[in-house]
Amino acid sequence: MSDALVFRLRNEEGYFDATELEDSELSKIPSDVVCLNLENSTITDDGILKLPFLSKVRCIDLDSTLISDKSMEIITKFKTLEELWIEDVKVTDEGFKLLALLPNLRYVSFWDTEISDEAYNHVIGKLPHLRTAG
Numbered sequence: 001m002s003d004a005l006v007f008r009l010r011n012e013e014g015y016f017d018a019t020e021l022e023d024s025e026l027s028k029i030p031s032d033v034v035c036l037n038l039e040n041s042t043i044t045d046d047g048i049l050k051l052p053f054l055s056k057v058r059c060i061d062l063d064s065t066l067i068s069d070k071s072m073e074i075i076t077k078f079k080t081l082e083e084l085w086i087e088d089v090k091v092t093d094e095g096f097k098l099l100a101l102l103p104n105l106r107y108v109s110f111w112d113t114e115i116s117d118e119a120y121n122h123v124i125g126k127l128p129h130l131r132t133a134g
Contacts, residue, residue, distance in 0.1 A: 014056065023047030035059040039085070045070035054078050061085040063109075069095030076101040087134070088112040093119035100126035110134035 014034030018026065019041045026043065027050045029036065036054065039061045048071040057078050062071070063085045072095035075084065082104050088111065096119045099105060105127055111134045124130060 018043075021047075023050065026050045027052060029054075032056050035061075037061045038065055039063040041065055043067065048074050055080065057081055059083040059085075062089060063087040065089055067091065069098075072096070072098045078102075079104065081105055083107045085109045086113065091115070096120070097122050099123050099130075102127070105130060107131045108134070 012034070014032065015037070016029060016033045016035065017037045018029055019037060019039060021028070021041065021043070023044055023046045026047045029052060031052045031054060033054050034056050036057060036059070040063065042065075044066040045068055048067060051074060057080055059082065060075065060078070064087065068090045069092055072091055075081065076098045079102065081102050083106060084099070087109055091110070091113055093116050096110070096113075096115045099108060100123045106129065108130065110132070113134065115134065120132070
């Protein structure tokens with residue numbers, strides 16, 4: 001998906017690559033981050049709980065991290081979020097359904113997850129404009 005924010009914003013101001021950070025270091029992420037990359041990191045729910053409030057975040061890539069539904073509860077506080085990547089994570093239907101609380105969410109990729117049709121349909125019912133891959 002070449003028009004994805006995660007790819008377009010990679011060389012822009014506000015992009016933050018946190019793939020080398022540990023859970024204890026996530027509190028150091030600037031609060032004005034626009035695109036946060038945590039893909040393939042060792043970040044867990046404990047780390048996500050330490051994130052500052054990201055008031056401008058538009059994109060978060062959590063692919064192949066160690067997050068679960070607990071992290072999704074934090075992610076839904078970022079109402080400016082437009083794009084979320086949660087491939088190959090331990091998010092269940094319960095966590096996925098929380099995405100319906102993100103009014104600006106435009107795209108979510110959830111390959112290699114156990115998301116049911118029921119959870120998917122719940123989110124699409126609340127966010128009919130949402131594009132998905134998974």
